[in-house]
Amino acid sequence: MSAIRFKTFNSTFTANQHNFDVIEIENGFCRAVIARQGAQILSFERKMNNAETDAVDSKSLLWCSELSLQQFLDDLKSDRKTKAIRGGIPLCFPWFGGHPTDAKLPAHGFARTQLWNLTSVDESAQGHQLLFTLENNSVTEAVWQHPFCLTLRISCGKQLRMALAIENKGDTAFDCEFAWHSYFPVNAIENARIDGLQGKKFLDQLTNQTYVQEHVQIIFDQETDRIYQDVDGHYLIQDERQQIKIDTNHCQSAIVWNPWIEKTKRLGDVDAQAWRDFVCLECANVREHRLHIEAGASAEFSMTIA
Ligand code: TA6
Numbered sequence: 001m002s003a004i005r006f007k008t009f010n011s012t013f014t015a016n017q018h019n020f021d022v023i024e025i026e027n028g029f030c031r032a033v034i035a036r037q038g039a040q041i042l043s044f045e046r047k048m049n050n051a052e053t054d055a056v057d058s059k060s061l062l063w064c065s066e067l068s069l070q071q072f073l074d075d076l077k078s079d080r081k082t083k084a085i086r087g088g089i090p091l092c093f094p095w096f097g098g099h100p101t102d103a104k105l106p107a108h109g110f111a112r113t114q115l116w117n118l119t120s121v122d123e124s125a126q127g128h129q130l131l132f133t134l135e136n137n138s139v140t141e142a143v144w145q146h147p148f149c150l151t152l153r154i155s156c157g158k159q160l161r162m163a164l165a166i167e168n169k170g171d172t173a174f175d176c177e178f179a180w181h182s183y184f185p186v187n188a189i190e191n192a193r194i195d196g197l198q199g200k201k202f203l204d205q206l207t208n209q210t211y212v213q214e215h216v217q218i219i220f221d222q223e224t225d226r227i228y229q230d231v232d233g234h235y236l237i238q239d240e241r242q243q244i245k246i247d248t249n250h251c252q253s254a255i256v257w258n259p260w261i262e263k264t265k266r267l268g269d270v271d272a273q274a275w276r277d278f279v280c281l282e283c284a285n286v287r288e289h290r291l292h293i294e295a296g297a298s299a300e301f302s303m304t305i306a
Contacts, residue, residue: 002027004121004128009076017118021076025156027127031058032156035072035085038112039132039152042069042088044160044305061160061244061305062088063185063278068269084112086269087183087278089162091152094144094176096255096286097205102143108181110140111150127157136169146174159306166291167298175292179255179284180303187241189258189276194218196235197254202228203287220279223260229253229288235281246281249302252289255282 005024006015013019022042025032031045045058064087075082084090084106092108099105106113116132123129134150147169155161168174186192198216203209205225213228233248257280259267264275283303285291291299 002123004123009073010079017121020118023118023121023130025128025130027123027156029127029157030160032128032154032160034130034154035088036115036118037072037082037085038090038114039116039118039134039154040085040088040090040112041154041160041162042085044088044156046158046306059242060185063183064088065183065270065274067271067274071269082113083269084108086267089183090181091150091164092177092179092181092282092284093150093166094146094148094174094178096177096179096284099143105143108179109177110143111178112181114139116150116152127155130154130156146170146172146176148174159304161302161304163300163302165298165300166293168293168295171295173292173294175290177284177286177290178301179253179282179286180251181255181280181282182246182303182305183278183280184237184244185277186237186279187239189220189260189279192220192237192239192279194235194237194256194279194281197228197231197256200228200231200254202226202256218256220258220260223263224256224258226256227253227287228256233283237279237281245306246283247304248283250299251283251285251301251303253284253286255280255284255286257282 003026006020008015008021023034033043034041042064044061048057050057068086072085090112093111095109116134120131132152136147149167151165153163197213200213231254235246237244
C-alpha cells in the first residue's frame with residue numbers, strides 16, 4: 001500500500017504539490033502527515049508486523065495536540081492567519097525561545113510559521129523522501145535581514161529521518177540558532193524516562209541556574225525546561241509501553257521540556273490533561289552552540305527517530 005494525498009482545507013483551490021495545506025503519506029513502512037506550514041511533520045506512525053497475531057500494529061513516534069491541530073484547521077477554513085502547530089516536529093529558526101532583543105517578535109523565529117515549497121517527492125524501496133525549501137522573503141527580511149536557504153529532507157520509511165541544511169546566501173556571515181522542537185508521545189509523563197544526557201551540564205530555564213545531570217535517566221515530577229549543552233546526540237525515551245530512539249549528527253544542544261499542569265493551562269492550545277501525554281526532546285544548536293555561518297557556506301544536521 002503506497003499513496004500520497006495532497007489536502008487543502010480551503011475550498012477555493014484544489015490541492016497539488018505546489019498548493020496544499022497538508023500531505024498524507026502511506027507506504028509499506030509508515031503513515032505520516034506533513035503540513036506545508038513549517039514543513040512540519042505532524043504525525044508518524046510506524047507499521048509493526050505482530051508475529052503472534054499476524055496483525056499490523058502501529059507505533060506512533062510523534063505527538064500532536066489535537067486542540068492545536070483543530071485550531072490550525074479552523075483558521076485555514078476561515079482564511080485566518082494560522083499559528084504555530086503544537087506537535088510533531090516544529091523547526092525553530094533563526095532563534096530559539098524569545099527573540100534576544102525584541103519581545104514583540106515571534107518565539108522560536110519564523111521558520112515554523114512560513115509556507116515552505118515542496119521541491120520534490122520521491123518514492124523508493126525505502127519509502128518516501130520529500131524535499132522542502134524555505135528562502136528569505138519580505139516577511140523574514142522584516143525581522144532578520146540575512147539572505148538564506150533552508151533545505152529540509154524528510155524520509156518516511158522504517159525510520160523517520162530529517163536532514164536540514166542552513167545555507168548563507170548573503171555576502172556577510174550570520175549567527176543563528178535552530179532546534180527541532182520535537183513532541184514525543186508518552187503513556188504518562190510521570191512514568192517516562194530519558195536516557196543519554198548523564199553528566200551533561202544544563203541551564204534550568206525556570207530558575208536560570210546551571211546544573212549537571214547526575215542521574216542516568218531524566219524523570220518528570222514537575223514543569224521541566226532545560227537546555228543541555230555539549231551533548232552526545234543519542235537518546236532513548238521510554239515508558240512502560242514503548243521506547244523511542246533518537247540519533248542526531250552535529251546537534252550540540254538538547255532541550256527537555258514538559259509544561260506540567262499549570263503551564264499547560266496557560267498555553268491555550270493543549271487540552272488540560274494532555275501534559276501527561278508528551279515530552280519534548282529538542283535536538284538543536286542554541287545559546288553557546290549557536291551557529292556562525294560564513295557567506296556562501298552551509299551547515300548540515302540530521303536526526304533519525306525509530
Ligand atoms: O521547549 C522549550 C520552550 O522554549 C519552553 O520554554 C516553552 O516556551 C516551549 O518552548 C514552547 O514554546 P512555544 O512557542 O511553542 O509555545
